[in-house]
Amino acid sequence: MARILLENVTKVFDGEVAAVSDFNLEVADGEFMVIVGPSGCGKTTTLRMIAGLEEVTSGNIYIGDTLVNDVPPRDRNIAMVFQNYALYPHMTARQNMAFALKMRKCPRAEINKRIDEAARLLGIERLLKRKPRALSGGQRQRVALGRAIVRKPRAFLFDEPLSNLDARLRLTTRAEIKDLHRRLQTTTIYVTHDQAEAMSLGDRLCVVDDGVIQQIADPVEVYERPANRFVAGFLGTPPMNFFSGCITYRADEVCFVIGDQVIVLPQRLTSALRDYRNKDMILGVRPENISSNQFPGQANNVISATVNVVEPLGARTDVYLTNHGGQKFIAGIDPHTRLRANDTVEMYVDLEKVHIFEFEGAGRNVALSNQPG
Ligand SMILES: Nc1ncnc2c1ncn2[C@@H]1O[C@H](COP(=O)(O)OP(=O)(O)O)[C@@H](O)[C@H]1O
Ligand SMILES: [Mg+2]
Structure with missing residues (x-):
């Protein structure tokens, strides 16, 4: 060996x-x-x-x-x-x-x-x-x-x-x-x-x-x-959702603005985003980290959307949605949640699990310091 x-x-x-x-x-x-x-x-x-x-x-x-x-x-x-x-x-x-x-x-x-x-x-x-x-x-x-x-x-x-x-x-x-x-x-x-x-x-x-x-x-x-x-x-099915938006600051909070909706990002991302004020960025959220129920202790994490397709898979249900700005995304939710095509819904993203990527180039994950190359 x-x-x-x-x-x-x-x-x-x-x-x-x-x-x-x-x-x-x-x-x-x-x-x-x-x-x-x-x-x-x-x-x-x-x-x-x-x-x-x-x-x-x-x-x-x-x-x-x-x-x-x-x-x-x-x-x-x-x-x-x-x-x-x-x-x-x-x-x-x-x-x-x-x-x-x-x-x-x-x-x-x-x-x-x-x-x-x-x-x-x-x-x-x-x-x-x-x-x-x-x-x-x-x-x-x-x-x-x-x-x-x-x-x-x-x-x-x-x-x-x-x-x-x-x-x-x-x-x-x-x-x-x-x-x-x-x-x-x-x-x-x-x-x-x-x-x-x-x-x-x-x-x-x-x-x-x-x-x-x-x-x-x-x-x-x-x-x-x-x-x-x-x-x-590349890793994960369905794949991670990517939302285009912009970083803004509100008092000492860092926000990700998607069209008319504001998501207040968690503290852990604040220092990594210091140099990205008013920059276009990508918010990444895996389907299993989006739910129609609020995550405990979280707020300002809503994406309003319309349901396009509901796919029950047994262990979970995949829901295909479109937000106000026309961006499509997928949520993998509890199979017992009742959602139907054409429903207008508030979906919640789990702030503990969101990623922010640079818009340009390879789309570096800004929260990671140990980058290759
Ligand atoms: N003998 C070869 N001559 C010229 N180009 C090659 C040759 N073998 C592979 N390539 C090219 O190198 C790249 C990588 O190929 P390969 O290693 O077979 O990829 P993978 O196994 O990941 O599908 C491809 O663009 C392929 O067309
Ligand atoms: Mg090969």
């Missing part, structure tokens, strides 16, 4: 497309790190550089204490699991799992021992004689996992390994991967565009947009203290 360190890693394709820009990322020994971001943000390129399948344009990659920039893939001793399994179709599951070990001239008895161990771990003992076409998607992905495990690599790299599975199987396989990591404790870098998958799996998340790291933190931190508007909007 080993830690993995990326130092100022950049990848430019064909001298123009910067797929990965100046990545600095340290994955601790035994850690489960998830790199998450939209399609095309540079996730696969990052993994391929770590695996040695792609050269870095600049920067350094260390596995353990070894600088591996010039180490060929087979000598890096890490295993990659892909979305499309990449099993050899003419070989049985057992032969697929044995292949890499055979190439390394591992003794037959050792190969069989490792395969049997991995098969037991994955619950695929009875599938070892089958060829891939006689296996379901989930079973194939398990064989692909087994093939990675038998090599006893120093780290696992996963590239969207669940995207070819149906929704239910994705959930169970996701739990299995987490359990597997708990038992093996092998350093893992897992790439996905699926924010829910990222939140549920990662010890920490590395959130990426357009080849640039936006935030590295544990899932709760990323969710509750997003570094900027991108991170805030």
Whole structure:
């Protein structure tokens, strides 16, 4: 096992497309790190550089204490699991799992021992004689996992390994991967565009947009203290609501003005907003932090709105609304609250949970001081 360190890693394709820009990322020994971001943000390129399948344009990659920039893939001793399994179709599951070990001239008895161990771990003992076409998607992905495990690599790299599975199987396989990591404790870098998958799996998340790291933190931190508007909007379903408005001061209170409505911001934001008087800003509120009932001990936190659509989901009800100024937003409310389309309502935002983002640029979260870059 080993830690993995990326130092100022950049990848430019064909001298123009910067797929990965100046990545600095340290994955601790035994850690489960998830790199998450939209399609095309540079996730696969990052993994391929770590695996040695792609050269870095600049920067350094260390596995353990070894600088591996010039180490060929087979000598890096890490295993990659892909979305499309990449099993050899003419070989049985057992032969697929044995292949890499055979190439390394591992003794037959050792190969069989490792395969049997991995098969037991994955619950695929009875599938070892089958060829891939006689296996379901989930079973194939398990064989692909087994093939990675038998090599006893120093780290696992996963590239969207669940995207070819149906929704239910994705959930169970996701739990299995987490359990597997708990038992093996092998350093893992897992790439996905699926924010829910990222939140549920990662010890920490590395959130990426357009080849640039936006935030590295544990899932709760990323969710509750997003570094900027991108991170805030990318994690969570339905996504965080963003209201455009303006910061004003009323006596010693800081207010956020949305059209004809004034929200008095909590004390904790006062010092961070000192330099933003009369500036256009963005108020961010997650759907679960908006309610048709007042929050205890709070006041001056109302947004008047009209109900467009009510979506009962069982555990909660999502309500789609439009405020006076025509801004649309979503509230995730108690399923027993009676709201109907066309109702005119007062909605309350939980002042304990609101965020203020800069209007310009990346939309920095002004309440956070520990900004990357
Ligand atoms: N071999 C390549 N040649 C040129 N551009 C590439 C190549 N591979 C990836 N890219 C570009 O690099 C960017 C990142 O791609 P990729 O790492 O595959 O993103 P992700 O895995 O996050 O979807 C994209 O704009 C993609 O088009
Ligand atoms: Mg990819």
